[in-house]
Amino acid sequence: MKFSCNSQFLQKAMGIVDKAIPVRTSMPILENMLIELNSGELKLTGNDLEIGIQNSIRIENESTNGSVLVKSKILLSILSKLQNQTVQISVDENNSMSLKSENVDFDILCSSKEGYPEFPSLSTDISFDVKVSELRDLIKHTIFSVSMDETKQFLNGILIKNEGNDLFFVSTDGYRLSLKKHTLESIEKEFYVIVPYKAMNELNKIIQVLEPDKIVQVKLSDTQVSFALDSFLMISRIINGKFPDYNQVLPKQTENIFTLSRRICLEAAERASIIATSSNNVVRFIFEGDKLGIKANAIGLGEFYEEIAITRISGEGEVRVAFDVKLLLEALRNIESDEFKIKCNDGATPFMFEPISEGDYMYVIMPIRANEFQPTQVQKEQPVTA
Amino acid sequence: MKFSCNSQFLQKAMGIVDKAIPVRTSMPILENMLIELNSGELKLTGNDLEIGIQNSIRIENESTNGSVLVKSKILLSILSKLQNQTVQISVDENNSMSLKSENVDFDILCSSKEGYPEFPSLSTDISFDVKVSELRDLIKHTIFSVSMDETKQFLNGILIKNEGNDLFFVSTDGYRLSLKKHTLESIEKEFYVIVPYKAMNELNKIIQVLEPDKIVQVKLSDTQVSFALDSFLMISRIINGKFPDYNQVLPKQTENIFTLSRRICLEAAERASIIATSSNNVVRFIFEGDKLGIKANAIGLGEFYEEIAITRISGEGEVRVAFDVKLLLEALRNIESDEFKIKCNDGATPFMFEPISEGDYMYVIMPIRANEFQPTQVQKEQPVTA
Numbered sequence: 001m002k003f004s005c006n007s008q009f010l011q012k013a014m015g016i017v018d019k020a021i022p023v024r025t026s027m028p029i030l031e032n033m034l035i036e037l038n039s040g041e042l043k044l045t046g047n048d049l050e051i052g053i054q055n056s057i058r059i060e061n062e063s064t065n066g067s068v069l070v071k072s073k074i075l076l077s078i079l080s081k082l083q084n085q086t087v088q089i090s091v092d093e094n095n096s097m098s099l100k101s102e103n104v105d106f107d108i109l110c111s112s113k114e115g116y117p118e119f120p121s122l123s124t125d126i127s128f129d130v131k132v133s134e135l136r137d138l139i140k141h142t143i144f145s146v147s148m149d150e151t152k153q154f155l156n157g158i159l160i161k162n163e164g165n166d167l168f169f170v171s172t173d174g175y176r177l178s179l180k181k182h183t184l185e186s187i188e189k190e191f192y193v194i195v196p197y198k199a200m201n202e203l204n205k206i207i208q209v210l211e212p213d214k215i216v217q218v219k220l221s222d223t224q225v226s227f228a229l230d231s232f233l234m235i236s237r238i239i240n241g242k243f244p245d246y247n248q249v250l251p252k253q254t255e256n257i258f259t260l261s262r263r264i265c266l267e268a269a270e271r272a273s274i275i276a277t278s279s280n281n282v283v284r285f286i287f288e289g290d291k292l293g294i295k296a297n298a299i300g301l302g303e304f305y306e307e308i309a310i311t312r313i314s315g316e317g318e319v320r321v322a323f324d325v326k327l328l329l330e331a332l333r334n335i336e337s338d339e340f341k342i343k344c345n346d347g348a349t350p351f352m353f354e355p356i357s358e359g360d361y362m363y364v365i366m367p368i369r370a371n372e373f374q375p376t377q378v379q380k381e382q383p384v385t386a
Numbered sequence: 387m388k389f390s391c392n393s394q395f396l397q398k399a400m401g402i403v404d405k406a407i408p409v410r411t412s413m414p415i416l417e418n419m420l421i422e423l424n425s426g427e428l429k430l431t432g433n434d435l436e437i438g439i440q441n442s443i444r445i446e447n448e449s450t451n452g453s454v455l456v457k458s459k460i461l462l463s464i465l466s467k468l469q470n471q472t473v474q475i476s477v478d479e480n481n482s483m484s485l486k487s488e489n490v491d492f493d494i495l496c497s498s499k500e501g502y503p504e505f506p507s508l509s510t511d512i513s514f515d516v517k518v519s520e521l522r523d524l525i526k527h528t529i530f531s532v533s534m535d536e537t538k539q540f541l542n543g544i545l546i547k548n549e550g551n552d553l554f555f556v557s558t559d560g561y562r563l564s565l566k567k568h569t570l571e572s573i574e575k576e577f578y579v580i581v582p583y584k585a586m587n588e589l590n591k592i593i594q595v596l597e598p599d600k601i602v603q604v605k606l607s608d609t610q611v612s613f614a615l616d617s618f619l620m621i622s623r624i625i626n627g628k629f630p631d632y633n634q635v636l637p638k639q640t641e642n643i644f645t646l647s648r649r650i651c652l653e654a655a656e657r658a659s660i661i662a663t664s665s666n667n668v669v670r671f672i673f674e675g676d677k678l679g680i681k682a683n684a685i686g687l688g689e690f691y692e693e694i695a696i697t698r699i700s701g702e703g704e705v706r707v708a709f710d711v712k713l714l715l716e717a718l719r720n721i722e723s724d725e726f727k728i729k730c731n732d733g734a735t736p737f738m739f740e741p742i743s744e745g746d747y748m749y750v751i752m753p754i755r756a757n758e759f760q761p762t763q764v765q766k767e768q769p770v771t772a
Binding site: 071074077078081082083096097103104105106107108109267268270271274275300301302303304305306307308 | 457460463464467468469482483489490491492493494495653654656657660661686687688689690691692693694
């Protein structure tokens with residue numbers, strides 16, 4: 001194998017593939033990137049057996065075909081220190097890779113591709129297209145409420161499903177739930193898959209640097225999901241399990257609806273959290289008239305109280321509720337619009353947060369019922385556990 | 387106690403004092419900041435019994451005298467979330483502190499100043515003045531080579547001493563040494579103190595935000611050192627011990643002198659470190675003619691070679707030497723001028739690095755003698771151990 005290429009261009013293409021390459025693993029062969037050159041197409045592959053990523057670039061000038069496995073982190077370190085210059089890369093019959101650039105000369109021991117796992121292929125006739133910007137939006141609004149509790153595997157990912165032309169991304173950890181809807185052009189088949197957190201998180205990082213108007217093709221089978229765009233392809237396994245039937249526990253109707261400023265509410269919640277952190281994260285909201293009182297107190301530390309303005313759209317009377325301030329802050333930080341709606345019945349049933357200019361997003365948070373935060377009691381009130 | 391003040395102004399003044407306040411300690415009283423208000427002077431004190439910091443601000447509008455101890459981190463968290471507004475602070479007879487700002491109301495439990503350690507005072511007639519910019523320079527060039535080895539207490543700080551009007555800051559960990567000189571206006575007494583790393587490091591952070599032309603007064607006694615500027619005062623204990631006599635081991639004359647570009651040498655050393663990291667950090671320099679060859683190799687990983695241009699000022703013949711690449715990188719990152727001199731005799735004696743436009747700075751690095759890095763052997767060659 002022999003080719004030359006701009007070091008930064010190559011580093012960028014490899015950086016994407018490196019997201020599927022583990023740093024340390026019980027199978028050291030997976031720490032390599034597979035590099036294959038064929039008729040000017042340089043194909044880069046990473047695979048940790050959970051997700052696999054392929055990315056290709058064109059080599060414009062003369063090159064010699066071949067393939068090699070090279071330690072991904074070392075190669076990326078070298079390219080990052082080559083100052084945007086042309087690098088000549090060649091691999092000899094002993095799988096020694098030479099990288100030359102001006103006065104710099106690296107010789108790196110590599111290996112043949114023998115024993116490297118086959119890249120998975122996905123056969124399905126279910127697929128849909130979504131813009132990069134839309135996919136970013138769908139992931140951003142749901143990834144933060146994925147459960148990290150390894151004993152609940154079916155919550156360790158984002159549910160991707162459709163109802164007719166409506167595409168849904170949903171995640172929950174049992175204490176809160178995020179739901180983002182996006183309407184597709186047209187879709188023929190029904191689908192329902194749970195994509196692991198890791199795949200969604202790495203995909204999210206990769207698409208941050210892509211042009212927002214590009215189209216990503218998503219394919220789904222019974223066991224795998226893939227995301228493809230130009231010469232980029234990611235395949236991930238999906239989680240085998242049933243996602244909780246959240247529709248059952250969401251309130252069909254809500255008596256009280258308020259609107260308020262996201263920024264003002266967020267800033268007040270951040271102040272409350274200074275005290276609440278020392279008191280099991282409990283923060284209390286008291287809705288009354290056109291005021292929302294926010295309270296926190298911690299024994300031995302002190303108290304916090306603040307009033308912010310709200311507008312009541314429906315309902316009457318006082319509503320008192322206690323939340324986990326961390327879940328509240330995460331919700332408020334992930335809402336983008338200036339104003340949002342709070343819909344609720346009373347302090348013992350789910351509260352729904354709906355951004356006003358992001359109509360397709362809903363965040364549901366369970367109140368804390370007891371005077372003090374008691375995880376076992378809260379558990380009983382989970383809105384979404386199957 | 388009662389006063390009002392801009393929250394950001396207060397936060398900035400307290401942030402400086404907080405550098406002497408530990409997060410967690412076996413003496414919880416030290417986690418407090420002492421706040422004393424007297425005739426419009428608000429004096430803030432932090433003290434971890436190793437370093438003490440005082441800082442005062444003027445309260446311009448009406449105020450009531452008093453004093454209180456308040457948890458420093460909590461108070462700073464609150465001020466940082468008050469969005470640059472006026473905050474009214476009052477402390478009642480039960481030592482409850484009320485902080486009010488617009489619709490925000492914090493009540494924080496505090497305590498009386500009883501039992502808080504007396505702020506140390508320093509009686510001495512030895513002092514000198516130095517500009518903020520000069521002090522920054524003196525600390526920056528020496529702090530990175532202070533030894534972190536707790537069994538060698540006498541190396542755990544920066545030596546501050548004078549020879550006539552020449553002020554010296556010196557630090558070493560036994561493997562390399564940094565020496566920075568600054569000429570003072572006039573000084574009558576001799577001094578020689580080792581100031582602990584922690585005091586120098588916190589002082590360094592504090593003076594980064596001060597005006598470069600302001601004058602810092604440094605006072606020295608047998609047991610303490612203080613740094614004062616306007617209403618700011620830091621007092622630190624000094625390390626009881628003898629700093630090694632480094633002059634004895636520095637080469638009086640060097641046969642070979644080279645000049646080279648700092649940036650080019652640094653970039654090459656960074657590339658070498660990619661390989662050297664897997665090989666006990668050993669990097670080899672081969673000086674020959676107008677070229678410096680830089681080499682690294684690691685079994686099972688590969689090799690690196692690069693040539694950079696140098697200018698020979700004196701000496702002849704080849705010089706071969708091996709360095710610890712981490713010590714080399716730290717030196718090259720802390721030199722500011724574009725060009726620097728390397729002065730040496732052979733690969734077994736100390737190498738001196740001297741920036742060309744920073745004539746008063748010298749970095750000395752001991753070569754690694756063995757084929758492979760063997761700490762015990764290197765130990766024997768330490769230039770500076772007493």
